[in-house]
Amino acid sequence: MSRLTDHLIVISFDCLSSLDFPMLQELPHFKELLQRGSYCNQVQTIYPSVTYPCHTTIVTGNYPKRHGIVNNTLLQPGRLSPDWYWHRKHVKGTTLYDEAKKAGMTTAALLWPVTARANIDYNMPEIFANRSWHHQVPVSLSNGSIRYQLDLNRRFGHLRKGLNQPELDDFVLESTVYTIKTKKPELMLVHFVDLDSQRHYHGFASKEAMAAVERHDVRLGRIIQALKESGIYENSTIVALGDHSALDESKAIKLNVLFKEKGLIDVNEHGKVKSWKAYCKSCDGSAYIYLNEPSDHQTKEVVEELLKNLVLNQTNGIEKVISQHEAAAMGADENCAFMVEARRGFYIKEQIDGEFIDSITERDVRAKRYTLASHGYSPEKKDYTTLIIAAGKGIRPNVVVPSMHLVDEGPTFARLLGLDLGSTDGSVVEDLIYDS
The missing domain is CATH 3.40.720.10 (Alkaline Phosphatase, subunit A)
Known part of the structure; x- marks a missing residue:
């Protein structure tokens, strides 16, 4: 050539x-x-x-x-x-x-x-x-x-x-x-x-x-x-x-807070992850949901129902739940259980403490706790x-x-x-x- x-x-x-x-x-x-x-x-x-x-x-x-x-x-x-x-x-x-x-x-x-x-x-x-x-x-x-x-x-x-x-x-x-x-x-x-x-x-x-x-x-x-x-x-x-x-955002979603509440993440006395059945791995505008045991169908069903219920209310910030097969078809990690896509104005963090949804303040941004714009969203946005x-x-x-x-x-x-x-x-x- x-x-x-x-x-x-x-x-x-x-x-x-x-x-x-x-x-x-x-x-x-x-x-x-x-x-x-x-x-x-x-x-x-x-x-x-x-x-x-x-x-x-x-x-x-x-x-x-x-x-x-x-x-x-x-x-x-x-x-x-x-x-x-x-x-x-x-x-x-x-x-x-x-x-x-x-x-x-x-x-x-x-x-x-x-x-x-x-x-x-x-x-x-x-x-x-x-x-x-x-x-x-x-x-x-x-x-x-x-x-x-x-x-x-x-x-x-x-x-x-x-x-x-x-x-x-x-x-x-x-x-x-x-x-x-x-x-x-x-x-x-x-x-x-x-x-x-x-x-x-x-x-x-x-x-x-x-x-x-x-x-x-x-x-x-x-x-x-x-x-x-x-x-x-x-x-x-x-x-x-x-x-x-990139897209501007004003709210941060912390799915791992919900996973912890549902008993899918266990923490020690210091608030650190001790064990987990499901985990939200942030990509900012989207996130992977992984299972610790991919063959754990019971956990997968619990997570799927939780995610699909979140989509029903726009204030939860989740626009779409993407199956493992759909994620792979889009070129993403085929080892995830699901992907979730954030709505405009929201992005996804990995923290396991605090509220499920946080409004982003200037103080948060100055402390580099949150940002005002991010990427990671679907190319279809x-x-x-x-x-x-x-x-x-x-x-x-x-x-x-x-x-x-x-x-x-x-x-x-x-x-x-x-x-x-x-x-x-x-x-x-x-x-x-x-x-x-």
């Missing part, structure tokens, strides 16, 4: 929505990209539409049930801070960066989800210290490229303020520019989280979120300039994309699509793709690099590709 570009730079602007497109058309660097290239501003995301499954779908072309990253975090009932699907070992099958490496290409990834300990030449994975005795720097170093990360931290570490935004993305930007100029990777994956953070804690259309979109335009401009200064711009393909949208813009070598100019799916992005990127991801759930978006 012929290779259509020498350098593919994929930039993920986490939580970039189709609703942002009119604004992007007016910002100088997004506008430049749009004028040079092509786009689709109706990209359907996956279910559940959370960051780690989405980014794994982007590099595999598969739905979560197939690539194995079915949520952001692992099923660890009652744990205050569950571990995330940080590591490459969790991904089933191959990825874009695996195939690029096999083909002898130079690869780089900056905070791209689920790449800890991946075989990437220049890798700064997204992972954080999740134990009281862990420290961020050694955790990052031990899971990525040690010398590369030490160099980046020495040069740009002063820009960071822990995981706070926009400082973290400013650090990622300088690291990206430096990597382009010094390493000239043939495949580069970059993940910016500023917009997602602002939407979570200030609301979807907040002034803070809009300011983050403007900062992203500046970041895009700096990356384009770095490609020009390094002499590889004409032989490069630049892709700017989102992974999911109205006005919930994301977008992709591609320009440069191998991309047809001035094409508007009416609609596509997140699973189509991986096969399309593989085609640009002359790679093959094998049998995938998605397919190459031929309208975007200029095959000379």
Whole structure:
């Protein structure tokens, strides 16, 4: 298979929505990209539409049930801070960066989800210290490229303020520019989280979120300039994309509170989970319901009746109960007993204490107990699509793709690099590709 570009730079602007497109058309660097290239501003995301499954779908072309990253975090009932699907070992099958490496290409990834300990030449994975005795720097170093990360931290570490935004993305930007100029990777994956953070804690259309979109335009401009200064711009393909949208919420649902009341979750004297028969695993806008014993039909019947009764009253915030079979058909985890979809204005938390429904206050948000907007909702929700813009070598100019799916992005990127991801759930978006 012929290779259509020498350098593919994929930039993920986490939580970039189709609703942002009119604004992007007016910002100088997004506008430049749009004028040079092509786009689709109706990209359907996956279910559940959370960051780690989405980014794994982007590099595999598969739905979560197939690539194995079915949520952001692992099923660890009652744990205050569950571990995330940080590591490459969790991904089933191959990825874009695996195939690029096999083909002898130079690869780089900056905070791209689920790449800890991946075989990437220049890798700064997204992972954080999740134990009281862990420290961020050694955790990052031990899971990525040690010398590369030490160099980046020495040069740009002063820009960071822990995981706070926009400082973290400013650090990622300088690291990206430096990597382009010094390493000239043939495949580069970059993940910016500023917009997602602002939407979570200030609301979807907040002034803070809009300011983050403007900062992203500046970041895009700096990356384009770095490609020009390094002499590889004409032989490069630049892709700017989102992974999911978000919706505002004002109430939090805690199904595990009900499960505890029904005797399906047992806690100790400290309120920690001691044992469980059923557990609600949050995906924010949706949730998985798992049974400790999948063959426990009695518990399943109790849970099903409970959930279906909740749907009857809109104030409970549950829009829909999805069966195991239906969840699998949508590409979600086929090992769940059910999924539940939250109504607009609601999202789902895992807590087992307090009231079943909590109204979200500013104080809650300041304490980072709750958020004002989230994702994880069904891709069938109205006005919930994301977008992709591609320009440069191998991309047809001035094409508007009416609609596509997140699973189509991986096969399309593989085609640009002359790679093959094998049998995938998605397919190459031929309208975007200029095959000379």
